[in-house]
Amino acid sequence: MSWTRFLRIGDADVFSLTDGQFRLDGGAMYGSVPKVLWERVAPADELNRIRLRINPLLLRLHGKNVLVETGFWDQGGEKFEGMYAVDRDETVFRGLADLGLTPQDIDLVVNTHLHFDHAGRNVTALGEPTFPNARYVVQRQELHDALHTHERSRASYIPGTIQPILDAGLFEVVEGEHELLPGLSVLPLPGHNLGQQGVILRSGGRTLVYVADLLPTLAHAPFPYIMGYDLYPVTTLETRRRYFPQWFEEGAVIVTPHDPDVAFARLEEGKRGGFVAVPWTEG
Numbered sequence: 001m002s003w004t005r006f007l008r009i010g011d012a013d014v015f016s017l018t019d020g021q022f023r024l025d026g027g028a029m030y031g032s033v034p035k036v037l038w039e040r041v042a043p044a045d046e047l048n049r050i051r052l053r054i055n056p057l058l059l060r061l062h063g064k065n066v067l068v069e070t071g072f073w074d075q076g077g078e079k080f081e082g083m084y085a086v087d088r089d090e091t092v093f094r095g096l097a098d099l100g101l102t103p104q105d106i107d108l109v110v111n112t113h114l115h116f117d118h119a120g121r122n123v124t125a126l127g128e129p130t131f132p133n134a135r136y137v138v139q140r141q142e143l144h145d146a147l148h149t150h151e152r153s154r155a156s157y158i159p160g161t162i163q164p165i166l167d168a169g170l171f172e173v174v175e176g177e178h179e180l181l182p183g184l185s186v187l188p189l190p191g192h193n194l195g196q197q198g199v200i201l202r203s204g205g206r207t208l209v210y211v212a213d214l215l216p217t218l219a220h221a222p223f224p225y226i227m228g229y230d231l232y233p234v235t236t237l238e239t240r241r242r243y244f245p246q247w248f249e250e251g252a253v254i255v256t257p258h259d260p261d262v263a264f265a266r267l268e269e270g271k272r273g274g275f276v277a278v279p280w281t282e283g
């Protein structure tokens with residue numbers, strides 16, 4: 001059965017795709033949250049890893065195909081795949097094919113950031129842009145940081161997924177909030193790293209937000225449930241405090257990059273002024 005899930009937001013058709021499942025250390029995914037709390041919602045395997053999914057998004061609006069995130073790097077070899085327990089039960093390419101699309105049909109790619117679990121399929125195994133007719137939208141800060149890594153950030157970036165896009169002149173480098181198409185913008189969501197961006201779609205009185213790693217899974221919605229991977233966790237907290245109330249008020253559809261089971265969600269008020277995320281239901 002295909003994973004792809006569909007929603008209509010005003011003029012836009014929205015498809016949640018998947019590029020398969022993987023696993024990361026549960027402690028790293030939940031930062032300072034004790035295991036006795038997180039393991040209730042995210043059971044760990046014998047290596048303390050929890051199940052996650054890669055959830056790219058395809059938007060069709062104004063006659064354009066916009067792909068948010070390209071997928072999980074597939075050229076790391078057996079050891080790399082084993083370390084992350086990669087399970088390619090579906091791929092972004094199969095999801096596109098189900099919609100009658102090939103990589104050549106993509107007009108815009110949004111790289112929320114350039115980590116290998118988000119921008120991993122920017123480039124083919126032949127070293128060529130996977131989406132040759134697309135402009136790849138990235139924040140200037142993120143492109144800079146990806147090209148100037150340090151000991152704490154280096155493992156997240158694969159130069160081979162970045163340099164060929166630069167060489168081909170396909171990056172559309174933006175700074176701050178930027179409108180891609182009428183009703184569709186990228187929005188800086190700093191914290192996980194400095195240059196992370198989300199995508200916000202407003203059409204027909206409705207709002208949908210691709211939140212990137214500001215909220216990796218639904219279970220991470222409480223304000224202090226911040227990943228140990230985040231370079232600037234207090235900035236993550238500030239970004240959440242700024243936007244979660246607004247997205248809640250707007251009744252926005254929330255799309256997370258790594259929830260293992262849920263494609264579309266919304267925020268609800270939780271305890272002590274915070275929020276929880278629950279699966280989206282229409283009406």
Ligand SMILES: [Zn+2]
Pocket residue numbers: 115117118213216257258
């Ligand atoms: Zn991620």
